[in-house]
Amino acid sequence: MASELKVPTMAEFFASGTVPEVLFWVGCAGSFDDRAKKITKAFVKILNKANVSFAVLGTEESCTGDPAKRAGNEFLFQMQAVTNIEVLNAYEIKKIVTACPHCFNTIKNEYPGLGGNYEVVHHTQFLKDLLNDGRISMEGGHFKGKRITFHDPCYLGRANGVYEAPRDLIRKLDAELIEMKSCKQRGLCCGAGGAQMFKEPEKGDKDVNIERTEQALETKPEIIAAGCPFCNTMMTDGVKNKEKEGDVQVMDIAEMIATAEDL
Amino acid sequence: MQYLPNIIFVVLLIVGIGFFVKNVSRLKRNIFLGKEASVTDNKPQRWKNMAKIALGQSKMVVRPIAGALHIIVYVGFVIINIEVLEIILDGIFGTHRMFAVLGPVYDFLIGSFEVLALLVIIAVVVFWFRRNVIKLKRFFKPEMEGWPKKDGNFILYIELVLMVLFLTMNGADYQLQQMGAEHYAAAGSFPISSFIAPMFEGMSISTLVLIERTAWWVHIAGILFFLNYLYYSKHLHILLAFPNTYYGKLTPKGQFRNLQSVTDEVRMMMDPDADPYAEPAEDAAVPDKFGASDVQDLSWIQLLNAYTCTECGRCTSECPANQTGKKLSPRKIMMDTRDRLEEVGKNIDANNGEFKDDGKQLLNDFITPEELWACTSCNACVEACPISIDPLSIIMDMRQYLVMEESAAPTDLNNMMGNIENNGAPWPFNQMDRLNWSKES
Numbered sequence: 112m113a114s115e116l117k118v119p120t121m122a123e124f125f126a127s128g129t130v131p132e133v134l135f136w137v138g139c140a141g142s143f144d145d146r147a148k149k150i151t152k153a154f155v156k157i158l159n160k161a162n163v164s165f166a167v168l169g170t171e172e173s174c175t176g177d178p179a180k181r182a183g184n185e186f187l188f189q190m191q192a193v194t195n196i197e198v199l200n201a202y203e204i205k206k207i208v209t210a211c212p213h214c215f216n217t218i219k220n221e222y223p224g225l226g227g228n229y230e231v232v233h234h235t236q237f238l239k240d241l242l243n244d245g246r247i248s249m250e251g252g253h254f255k256g257k258r259i260t261f262h263d264p265c266y267l268g269r270a271n272g273v274y275e276a277p278r279d280l281i282r283k284l285d286a287e288l289i290e291m292k293s294c295k296q297r298g299l300c301c302g303a304g305g306a307q308m309f310k311e312p313e314k315g316d317k318d319v320n321i322e323r324t325e326q327a328l329e330t331k332p333e334i335i336a337a338g339c340p341f342c343n344t345m346m347t348d349g350v351k352n353k354e355k356e357g358d359v360q361v362m363d364i365a366e367m368i369a370t371a372e373d374l
Numbered sequence: 375m376q377y378l379p380n381i382i383f384v385v386l387l388i389v390g391i392g393f394f395v396k397n398v399s400r401l402k403r404n405i406f407l408g409k410e411a412s413v414t415d416n417k418p419q420r421w422k423n424m425a426k427i428a429l430g431q432s433k434m435v436v437r438p439i440a441g442a443l444h445i446i447v448y449v450g451f452v453i454i455n456i457e458v459l460e461i462i463l464d465g466i467f468g469t470h471r472m473f474a475v476l477g478p479v480y481d482f483l484i485g486s487f488e489v490l491a492l493l494v495i496i497a498v499v500v501f502w503f504r505r506n507v508i509k510l511k512r513f514f515k516p517e518m519e520g521w522p523k524k525d526g527n528f529i530l531y532i533e534l535v536l537m538v539l540f541l542t543m544n545g546a547d548y549q550l551q552q553m554g555a556e557h558y559a560a561a562g563s564f565p566i567s568s569f570i571a572p573m574f575e576g577m578s579i580s581t582l583v584l585i586e587r588t589a590w591w592v593h594i595a596g597i598l599f600f601l602n603y604l605y606y607s608k609h610l611h612i613l614l615a616f617p618n619t620y621y622g623k624l625t626p627k628g629q630f631r632n633l634q635s636v637t638d639e640v641r642m643m644m645d646p647d648a649d650p651y652a653e654p655a656e657d658a659a660v661p662d663k664f665g666a667s668d669v670q671d672l673s674w675i676q677l678l679n680a681y682t683c684t685e686c687g688r689c690t691s692e693c694p695a696n697q698t699g700k701k702l703s704p705r706k707i708m709m710d711t712r713d714r715l716e717e718v719g720k721n722i723d724a725n726n727g728e729f730k731d732d733g734k735q736l737l738n739d740f741i742t743p744e745e746l747w748a749c750t751s752c753n754a755c756v757e758a759c760p761i762s763i764d765p766l767s768i769i770m771d772m773r774q775y776l777v778m779e780e781s782a783a784p785t786d787l788n789n790m791m792g793n794i795e796n797n798g799a800p801w802p803f804n805q806m807d808r809l810n811w812s813k814e815s
Contacts, residue, residue, distance in 0.1 A: 118812035137808070139799040148811040155812075169809040173798030181751045182787045183665065183773030185633045187794060189640045220629035225637065265752035270628025296757050297436075300694040305751030309800055310786035313748040316699030323694075 116155050120169040121202045131166040133237070134204050136218065138211035139174050140340035146347065147340035153369035154210055154234055160374055161246045165208070171198050177213040180221070182306035189225065192217075196227035210234040210365060212266035212339045213304070219271070233267055235277040235338050235364050242283065253371045254284040260291055260332040262323065262346060263298035264339035277338045280364050284371055289330040299323045301345035308341050324349025328359065335361045383465035383594075390598030397605035401681065404719040408674035413621050420620045423762070428619040433760040437688070440504075443497040447533070450494040451612070454540070457487050461594050471547075474561030484562035488544060491537045492566045498537070502530050512687035515696075517706040522685055525607050532603070536596050543589035545570030546582050555579045558586075614682040615761045621675050622762030627753040630770060635662040665774025668735040669715045672768060679763040680711035689755035689765055695748040702748035704755035704765035710740035711768060737772055746772050747784060 124131050135158070140147040158165050176191030195218075199207075207229050209215050219231035232240075241247045259281055267273045274295045281288050293299040302312065302319025312318050324346055327335045335350070337343040340363070347361045362370075413420075426432045431448060435441035460473045474480050504510050505526055513526070544567035550558035552571075564571070574582055604610045611618075642648045666672050689704035690696050696703050714736045722729050737743075749769045756764050776782045783791070790800045798805040 116812055118809070120809070137811075139801065142808045142811060143799060143801055143803045148814070151811055167809065167812075170806050172808055173805060174794045174800060176794070178800050179791055179794055180630060181770070181773075182783060182791065183770065183775075183777035184783070184791050185636045185664065185774055186639070186778060187791055189632065189636050190643075191794060191798075193640055193644055216626075216628040220626050221632060224632045265750070265754075266628050269753045269757050271626050297692065297754070299697070300750045300752035300754065302694060302750060305749050306787060306790065307750050309790035310747070310784050313695070313700045313702070313744055315695070315701075315748075319694045319698050319750065322698050 116152060117159050118155055119166045121166045121171065121204075122169070124166050125202060130203070132164045133206045133208050134199070134202075135165045135167050136175075136207050136209035136211075136214050137167055137172060138209060138214045138340070140344075141210055142172070144340060144344070146344055150210055150340055150343065150363040150365055153363065153374070154365040156369050156374040157238065157241075157247060157365060157372070160372065161241050163241070163246070168198065175214045175217040177217040178306040178309060180217070181304070182309075188221075192222055192225050192227070196222055196225060199227055199229065204229055206230045206232070208232050208234055208237040210338075210340065210363070212264040212270075213341070216266045216270050233273055233276070233338065235267075235280060236273065238365065238368060239276045239279055242280070247368075247372075249280075249283045249368060249371060252285075253373075254286040254334075254367060257286045257333045258289055258331060259284075259286040259334045259336050260289050260327050260330040261294075261336045261338075262291070262301065262327060262342055263295060264337070264342050265298065265300050265304050267338055268298050269296060277336070277364050280368065281336055284367060286334075289332060291326045291330055293326060299326060301339075301342040303341035303345045308344075320345035320349040321352055324353060328353060328355060332359060334367070335359060336367065337361060337363055377468070380466060380468045386595065386598065387462065387465070390601060393602045394604075397602065400719065400723075401605060401610075403722075404715050405674050405677045405681065407670055407715070407718065407722075408672050408677040409670070411673035411675045413675065416624055419624055420622075423622055423624075424616055424620040427622070427760070427762060428615040431760075436758075436760070440686075443500055446490070446493045446497045447501075450490040450497075450537075453490060454487055456483065457540070458594075458597060461590070465594060470557055470559075471561045474559065480561060481563040484544070485565050488541065488564060488566040491540050495534060495537045498530050498534050502527070505530075512691040515687065515690060515703055515705070517703055517709055518685070518687070522608070522709065525609075526685070528603075529607065529609050532596065532600055536593060536600070539589045539593040539596065541567045541570060543586055543593060546574055546586035546589065549574040549577075550579065550582050550586060553579060553582075555583070608683065608685045611682050611684040611761060614678065618678055618682040619762045621678065623756075623764055623767075627756055631767075633664070633774070635664065663775070664778035665776070666768070666771035667737040667775045667779070669711060669718055670729075671775070672711070672771060676764070676768055676771075677711070677715055679765075679768075680708050680715060682761055683708040683712065683763055684761070685709060686760065688758040688760065689763070692754040692758040694750055694752060694754060700748040701742070702745045702769075704769075707741060707745070707765045707768055708763060711736060714740050737775065741772065743776055743782065746776065749773075 119131070121134065137151055141151040173195055174191055175195060176188035179191065180188035207218060212233060215231055215233045218227065218229065238247070242249060261277055261281060263274065278288060299322065300319055301323050327346065335346050337346060343361055343363055350356050350359050350361055431441070431445055434444050460471065463472055464470060505513050544564050547558060548564045548568055549571045551560045574585070604613065663671055669677060683705065685705060687705050693702060693704050718729060721732055746769055749766070751766060751770065753766060756766050793800050793802050797803060
């Protein structure tokens with residue numbers, strides 16, 4: 112295993128009078144959820160390996176307000192947004208990368224109207240750029256020929272039209288990318304969006320994540336790739352529900368790259 | 375007496391179009407019961423969207439069979455209007471096939487109308503089978519019982535009858551032309567109705583004229599009837615699809631509107647100079663209600679959406695909540711909004727232009743919180759709509775009302791919101807622990 116993670120904070124950069132290339136917005140899931148923390152660490156390992164000058168806000172970061180807004184609490188959302196924007200603007204942040212499509216969507220689309228204007232990219236887009244610029248190289252050894260299906264996160268795909276960056280990365284791993292019957296524009300939700308993650312689902316025939324996992328399993332994948340910590344949790348639960356955790360792994364694309372590079 | 379048919383025709387035309395104009399003005403009045411929404415931005419893109427989505431039917435073909443059939447009916451409808459124009463002019467002036475002066479062009483036109491008419495008949499029959507025999511799942515949801523089901527079939531019957539009348543009219547005409555009947559000069563080409571013509575063989579000229587005239591009159595009367603049927607039907611989309619796609623959302627689907635009234639409040643709270651105990655100014659406007667509980671709280675674009683909805687159910691069949699058996703159906707949200715808006719409109723008409731509280735509203739009486747809370751805000755319904763309707767925006771506005779006006783969120787969500795407020799995260803973790811992951815192995 113590689114050495115300890117280097118995770119500089121904005122405050123440290125500020126103290127030394129320098130500015131990082133990009134702010135890594137970790138998000139609540141990436142900070143606190145045990146499964147999502149692995150994604151965060153994998154992404155940081157890649158950033159460290161590629162010598163990207165980045166920083167996190169650390170304890171100065173707060174919820175973007177996305178779940179509050181989707182739940183209907185516009186007031187709480189805007190309080191969160193305005194507070195976050197004050198912090199971001201104080202550090203004169205220009206570019207933000209995040210591994211959470213919900214944070215990505217909110218900061219990119221909803222913060223500008225409240226005074227927060229930044230270039231916001233999803234980590235799959237950022238990784239693709241690193242690859243294009245030759246700052247990371249990828250060997251597909253570990254994943255060569257593996258059957259991988261990609262689950263489009265609603266807030267990355269339909270909500271913002273990002274479909275290709277994650278797919279390009281999977282292809283770069285020499286993996287066999289198999290599409291589910293509902294993919295891209297017609298991708299089926301994992302069931303967590305719109306604040307559903309934080310409540311019991313309404314009564315129905317089954318839970319959305321089970322339906323989506325069934326669609327994923329139909330492709331007979333070895334790996335279900337995800338690009339969102341919430342999708343990751345929902346799909347992992349779905350795979351467990353189907354008692355397939357022995358055969359099928361749910362992995363974030365950052366984790367796949369970190370694994371391929373043995374980081 | 376010679377001019378009697380012309381007079382009857384003109385009266386029929388005036389009455390038919392008069393009623394239609396009245397319906398349109400009622401429609402406009404109802405739509406503008408909604409709140410103002412600014413849509414003056416990016417006109418080129420808006421025109422482009424209208425051309426592509428409404429005129430070009432770009433999103434219909436996502437489902438190829440329904441898409442292809444729909445394009446036939448649509449093209450048939452648009453092009454046959456040239457024939458309707460001739461019928462109207464003939465009716466007013468007492469002429470017969472006055473465009474025949476176009477010669478070969480006319481032959482080509484009539485010929486292509488006939489082919490289209492046949493294709494429309496085929497498409498309509500297939501549509502009918504899909505609805506009534508194959509029973510496509512999306513046409514059999516709870517909201518499709520009663521009028522919506524009948525309406526869907528009525529439209530097919532009317533279209534079928536209109537096309538059959540058109541071909542019968544031409545067939546009889548063709549026969550009359552063959553017989554050299556007075557007034558029926560040879561004009562037009564009849565690739566389809568010439569196959570009907572043998573049915574008329576051996577009939578007298580007067581019988582044929584009766585058949586031709588009857589088909590002609592019923593055809594035009596049918597068209598005028600259909601024009602007035604629109605207002606009561608999902609078929610209104612043939613008109614409203616155009617403005618609706620023009621006014622459709624241009625920002626990314628994930629971008630939800632930031633409520634200005636909330637922004638004002640938040641700014642004041644964050645302003646260190648603001649006096650929290652200050653009396654509101656004399657002329658201060660009554661603060662906006664947060665979110666929507668009835669149709670008047672929605673924007674006029676959302677109400678236009680409701681009238682434009684074709685009840686095709688593509689939204690509902692793509693909705694993850696609906697697919698997994700939950701009560702939410704985005705189509706029902708649109709249909710409920712239209713039904714309630716119609717009810718409000720009738721209330722206003724009955725009370726001399728003033729809305730009298732009827733003790734009802736869109737929320738609870740039409741749409742239940744259970745439906746609203748089932749939404750994952752995934753935008754599948756918005757993406758699926760072939761004519762740029764946004765059911766999600768209505769769902770979100772109503773959630774805002776539930777949460778900010780009624781504090782009626784599910785307990786779990788209240789916990790989540792409490793956590794965000796206190797800890798800056800939806801879970802009960804301390805903000806000071808946010809960086810702990812970096813030290814864990």
